[in-house]
Amino acid sequence: xxxxxxxxxxxxxxxxxxxxxxxxxxxxxxxxxxxxxxxxxxxxxxxxxxxxxxxxxxxxxxxxxxxxxxxxxxxxxxxxxxxxxxxxxxxxxxxxxxxxxxxxxxxxxxxxxxxxxxxxxxxxxxxxxxxxxxxxxxxxxxxxxxxxxxxxxxxxxxxxxxxxxxxxxxxxxxxxxxxxxxxxxxxxxxxxxxxxxxxxxxxxxxxxxxxxxxxxxxxxxxxxxxxxxxxxxxxxxxxxxxx
Amino acid sequence: xxxxxxxxxxxxxxxxxxxxxxxxxxxxxxxxxxxxxxxxxxxxxxxxxxxxxxxxxxxxxxxxxxxxxxxxxxxxxxxxxxxxxxxxxxxxxxxxxxxxxxxxxxxxxxxxxxxxxxxxxxxxxxxxxxxxxxxxxxxxxxxxxxxxxxxxxxxxxxxxxxxxxxxxxxxxxxxxxxxxxxxxxxxxxxxxxxxxxxxxxxxxxxxxxxxxxxxxxxxxxxxxxxxxxxxxxxxxxxxxxxxxxxxxxxxxxxxxxxxxxxxxxxxxxxxxxxxxxxxxxxxxxxxxxxxxxxxxxxxxxxxxxxxxxxxxxxxxxxxxxxxxxxxxxxxxxxxxxxxxxxxxxxxxxxxxxxxxxxxxxxxxxxxxxxxxxxxxxxxxxxxxxxxxxxxxxxxxxxxxxxxxxxxxxxx
Ligand SMILES: Nc1ncnc2c1ncn2[C@@H]1O[C@H](COP(=O)(O)OP(=O)(O)O)[C@@H](O)[C@H]1O
Ligand SMILES: [Mg+2]
Numbered sequence: 001x002x003x004x005x006x007x008x009x010x011x012x013x014x015x016x017x018x019x020x021x022x023x024x025x026x027x028x029x030x031x032x033x034x035x036x037x038x039x040x041x042x043x044x045x046x047x048x049x050x051x052x053x054x055x056x057x058x059x060x061x062x063x064x065x066x067x068x069x070x071x072x073x074x075x076x077x078x079x080x081x082x083x084x085x086x087x088x089x090x091x092x093x094x095x096x097x098x099x100x101x102x103x104x105x106x107x108x109x110x111x112x113x114x115x116x117x118x119x120x121x122x123x124x125x126x127x128x129x130x131x132x133x134x135x136x137x138x139x140x141x142x143x144x145x146x147x148x149x150x151x152x153x154x155x156x157x158x159x160x161x162x163x164x165x166x167x168x169x170x171x172x173x174x175x176x177x178x179x180x181x182x183x184x185x186x187x188x189x190x191x192x193x194x195x196x197x198x199x200x201x202x203x204x205x206x207x208x209x210x211x212x213x214x215x216x217x218x219x220x221x222x223x224x225x226x227x228x229x230x231x232x233x234x235x236x237x238x239x240x241x242x243x
Numbered sequence: 244x245x246x247x248x249x250x251x252x253x254x255x256x257x258x259x260x261x262x263x264x265x266x267x268x269x270x271x272x273x274x275x276x277x278x279x280x281x282x283x284x285x286x287x288x289x290x291x292x293x294x295x296x297x298x299x300x301x302x303x304x305x306x307x308x309x310x311x312x313x314x315x316x317x318x319x320x321x322x323x324x325x326x327x328x329x330x331x332x333x334x335x336x337x338x339x340x341x342x343x344x345x346x347x348x349x350x351x352x353x354x355x356x357x358x359x360x361x362x363x364x365x366x367x368x369x370x371x372x373x374x375x376x377x378x379x380x381x382x383x384x385x386x387x388x389x390x391x392x393x394x395x396x397x398x399x400x401x402x403x404x405x406x407x408x409x410x411x412x413x414x415x416x417x418x419x420x421x422x423x424x425x426x427x428x429x430x431x432x433x434x435x436x437x438x439x440x441x442x443x444x445x446x447x448x449x450x451x452x453x454x455x456x457x458x459x460x461x462x463x464x465x466x467x468x469x470x471x472x473x474x475x476x477x478x479x480x481x482x483x484x485x486x487x488x489x490x491x492x493x494x495x496x497x498x499x500x501x502x503x504x505x506x507x508x509x510x511x512x513x514x515x516x517x518x519x520x521x522x523x524x525x526x527x528x529x530x531x532x533x534x535x536x537x538x539x540x541x542x543x544x545x546x547x548x549x550x551x552x553x554x555x556x557x558x559x560x561x562x563x564x565x566x567x568x569x570x571x572x573x574x575x576x577x578x579x580x581x582x583x584x585x586x587x588x589x590x591x592x593x594x595x596x597x598x599x600x601x602x603x604x605x606x607x608x609x610x611x612x613x614x615x616x617x618x619x620x621x622x623x624x625x626x627x628x629x630x631x632x633x634x635x636x637x638x639x640x641x642x643x644x645x646x647x648x649x650x651x652x653x654x
Pocket of ligand 1: 011012016034035036037038039040041042043
């Protein structure tokens with residue numbers, strides 16, 4: 001599904017990622033760990049295709065196709081979707097408009113309404129997108145948009161941060177829906193989830209985990225083992241493990 | 244007797260002001276325009292107006308074929324009133340010259356909310372009055388459907404001069420939709436429109452004006468409103484089409500306790516258009532409130548967006564919001580919000596922002612699969628969306644569709 005090869009990424013004139021390799025097969029979900037500032041967001045933004053994150057070397061393959069040169073909206077239309085940690089406010093544009101836009105040509109007001117109701121988001125639909133939203137509301141709104149978009153590869157940037165314990169289960173359920181957890185086999189959708197705390201792993205079924213330190217992947221193993229090690233030894237442990 | 248003395252005095256004032264330059268906006272050499280035009284025949288049925296004119300009028304929100312959703316209709320082409328009618332009790336719609344003949348007391352309202360010697364344009368409207376509309380809601384009348392009025396320039400190079408009087412008597416409720424347009428072939432012209440609003444105790448007026456002029460038309464509205472106790476005035480103004488120059492600065496005076504004014508304007512300046520538009524509210528009575536909201540876009544033209552709220556009575560409250568979007572390398576937007584407080588215990592605030600579309604917002608929408616142009620259009624649509632509090636749903640719908648029609652031509 002996704003294969004990142006020797007990726008170097010620069011933003012604001014500074015190289016942040018120094019040759020990252022990873023690959024996610026169809027139907028798999030992987031987790032990305034790492035301390036603040038290690039380059040996790042940079043990696044997802046570069047995969048999504050944000051022009052501010054310049055790929056200076058390496059390449060990205062998606063569904064077997066080299067998309068390194070593809071634009072942001074082309075990548076979205078090819079089937080990559082992302083939930084943002086801090087999406088911008090767009091004044092006058094309502095959540096409903098965003099959800100409709102995510103559906104592309106398949107707009108269906110009834111489907112939008114039932115999706116929103118199921119996610120307990122009815123009253124957010126007529127608000128300006130992200131304007132005065134609480135942390136939890138932003139996360140739910142981001143996931144709602146992704147559900148409407150239905151991407152084959154889902155990139156999630158800290159989907160659980162700032163969400164209280166009651167809503168974290170709801171978030172987990174939405175992510176599972178995005179990633180077709182209900183299908184026991186023949187899952188086609190893939191995910192790459194940044195998690196700082198690891199809480200979301202109690203709800204979603206991640207197989208592999210990566211640890212990113214100073215712009216390089218320093219460790220790659222079972223996601224839960226990875227989390228346990230970090231919990232026990234901190235990221236310093238990962239550094240030692242390297243040696 | 245006294246009536247004649249007074250009007251002579253006004254005429255004298257007007258004559259003295261015939262060369263008086265406007266305090267804002269570009270001066271206009273009035274000798275460039277003609278004051279005469281052919282007469283247009285009165286039509287009992289607005290549906291029988293010439294097809295091309297009708298098409299222009301419908302674009303500014305007039306319903307001419309089926310006016311069942313309107314409580315009155317007024318249409319003036321050049322100097323001629325070609326139709327005026329009402330279909331609901333409690334509301335009067337007349338040519339203003341007719342109303343002056345019918346009601347002696349109208350003299351007490353004439354040039355009361357706007358000064359006759361404000362500048363050469365008001366002076367002209369007095370000296371060479373062509374016509375205009377008189378719309379009045381009788382005491383307590385709740386006029387359900389809007390009254391529609393249109394001022395139209397068909398004659399090439401005409402200086403159209405009108406004087407409108409709007410009166411909402413005590414406890415009445417009145418909605419007016421007015422559209423102004425020009426025949427696509429009329430090429431050039433000048434529109435001078437004096438409008439005086441009198442909103443009596445407990446009355447409410449919503450006034451929605453859609454301008455759809457032509458690239459060589461110059462427009463100088465001169466409007467004033469006087470609000471008594473508990474009166475409400477919601478004024479919406481939309482001009483999104485090319486226009487050579489437009490300068491207006493309507494003033495609403497709250498002289499009664501608890502009066503409420505809200506001005507909304509949506510302005511688009513294509514290349515070659517020069518718009519200098521503001522709204523001013525004088526909060527002169529205790530507890531009166533004002534809100535001024537403007538959304539301006541330049542696609543190459545120049546906009547001066549003004550706003551002024553002055554509070555001179557206790558417990559008044561006012562907010563001014565001026566937002567401008569620059570969609571072209573060459574356009575200019577100059578936002579000038581002003582607040583003036585003259586007593587303690589008032590609450591006046593403003594926010595102004597002028598800039599390009601934020602790249603971050605465009606990218607956010609693109610990451611959902613929209614192309615750059617689609618994303619930009621969606622942001623602009625959102626920007627132009629002003630949710631107008633207190634506007635009846637049908638009117639909100641009309642305003643929305645007027646904006647949407649013009650919006651499509653923006654890109
Ligand atoms: N807008 C920016 N300007 C300058 N440096 C930035 C900017 N955004 C990110 N960086 C730098 O890039 C590095 C990686 O940031 P980021 O990818 O956000 O890390 P993470 O998501 O792992 O916390 C950090 O050192 C950060 O300071
Ligand atoms: Mg981050």
